[in-house]
Amino acid sequence: MQLNNNVTEFILIGLTQDPFWKKIVFVTFFVFYLGTLLGNLLIITTIKTSRALESPMYFFLFYLSLSDTCFSTSIAPRMIVDALLKKATISFSECMIQVFTFHFFGCLEIFILILMAVDRYVAICKPLHYLTIMNRHVCGVLVAVAWVGSCVHSLAQIFLALSLPFCGPNVIDHYFCDLQPLLKLACSDTYMVNLLLVSNSGAICTVSFVMLMFSYVIILRSLRNHSAEGRKKALSTCISHIIVVILFFGPCIFIYTRPATTFPMDKTIAVFYTLGTPLLNPVIYTLRNAEVKNAMRKLWSKKLISDDRR
Template sequence: MEVESSVSEFILLGLTQNLLKEKVVSVIFLFLYLGTLLENFLIVMTIRNSQKLGSPMYFFIFYLSFADACFSLTTAPRLIADSVSEKKAISFNECMTQIFAFHFFGYLEILVLVLMFFDHYAAICKPVQYTAIISQSVCGTLVKLAWMGSCIHSSAQILLALKIPFCDPNVIDHYFCDMQPLLKPACVDTYVINLLIVFNSGTICMVSFLLLLISYIFILHSLSNYSTEGRRKALSTCTSHIIVIVLFFVPCIYIYACPLTVFPVDKMVAVFYTIVTPLLHPLIFTLRNAEVKQAMRKLWCNKV
């Protein structure tokens, strides 16, 4: 017999229940959130309006910055608003929407990072066939497939969440709605559901991370045939991508591929990959890339 859910809203406990700490949290994360939006907006507008940044690498950076901004948008505004409000309530429909958007843009980031690796592989290991392998039409098709894959992944999360009956106490020990914290107010045994979550999100993160790292080992090994200058440029590009991969995947693996237990430190790890990482991505790509900095300076000086 199916159990009907008696919950119309959830109470988010947030990062802390200390009022003073909550005020500090709201100010800190407001600046981090605004910085994330500003950085990614600058990169998106620079790549879109600069003819010199028309290569496939910048095409994928454009979508990574877009996904970063949207990914931060799914959690940061709620965290900031709840830090200054007395009742941290979120309706059932808003909670489901947040889960969908969070997993959609998070998975989109994963797929864009994989596409960026594919671009680096073709440029370094197949330089002669590069323009044929990574053409403009191919890039467009790959990004469309990434959007479709993200939609399928998030839809699977929502279908799983909608099958869970909830009852009081309707408290979620987190600062946003996600699948594992959402299992606490469930009225049924969630062991199998938790396994499905780990198998879905955890496996995606773990397998993608390991494949990317192993593949980069082969790419770096192939640089021995390059000149000193060519090796330096390739290493600079690959290093930036590897840093971004580690920053994004390691916290995600800890959250989604760990044993079926929620620890207090999980919320701080979630803060890192939902708020801090989208802030760091643009800094890593732009500070190490002279072309982006030059195009950004030229474009925005002309605008001013």
């Protein structure tokens, strides 16, 4: 379908065209992205090297941090570099790759959040059967299914993008390639494509959010039967998960569940879930989780000891 298009590259408007503000964007998001990498890679390293973090919850947290890292990387590096350029362009093929990777890792994060909610439900509501139900094999299969489901979702996005004919304007009023801004450039009726987009991305976001919030309501209600100490620990973990869910799904639902219309705040909201949430997730999970903080301290102590011996 690409051969039928007259457009071979797109021009990205970005967040601003003002030279001064472009420098601010460069510095700000370079710091954001660096913080995202350091925070998530620290969690990944800590979970992989700590024997105290071998439970299914941390198994899923490992993949959440991995998806956060890749999700942010699919957008941030190019956005940072484009902030230094007078004219930011992206080829048609690179644009399609960005659409695929962005939706793949975004969808993977949604599925991992669902798996983390399932894990907490089993741990709190069925504690005696927790290790039997959520064994390593089951967790591995669930993560594999999440990867396959994310791939199917992303392939659907690519199919929709490739079905759009581009024959004229090639200026994308955004800082990355996504279906919504691409729909505005298509030289054909995009009603059905937009309907499929809402049915796909919009439904995944909305249904997943409702499922997650409903599951956490059930979990929180079941905490009444636990001891004060157990209730406090479980409540702390669940609140962390709920904060992450709201921060991630709120902007996504706003963007993907409406008709093909754009608002001035769309790019700002997109910044929040493409760069803000991946940066906040490590902070939320680290500050509210004593086990992760203790494991990080031990990892840091081991590093200092090994450096002293050298």
